[in-house]
Amino acid sequence: MVESNSTRKKIKAEEKVAANSLRTLVYSIVMSVEDKVVLEDMINKLSQEADTMLDIINDIPKTHQRELLLGYKMLLQSGINAVDRRLTNL
DSSP states (O other), rough: OOOHHHHHHHHHHHHHHHHEEEEEEEEHHHHHHHHHHHHHHHHHHHHHHHHHHHHHHHSHHHHHHHHHHHHHHHHHHHHHHHHHHHHHTT
């Protein structure tokens, strides 16, 4: 199903809020300025990549969107699982 313009705007707004929250957290933690800049850059790239990936998938033929979204979800879930494992070890 092709996303409506309002749905896409809502998703982008949610991504922006999440990225801003993470940036705020990074700048509230005591660490070197260099590390903060690197983390902020990575947050920006991650946010942009996710947004771009969803836009690209949204623009391809509808017959392939579901399988690509499921594959993308698996990729993201793998990253979430890695974070969960690290959290367990803290």
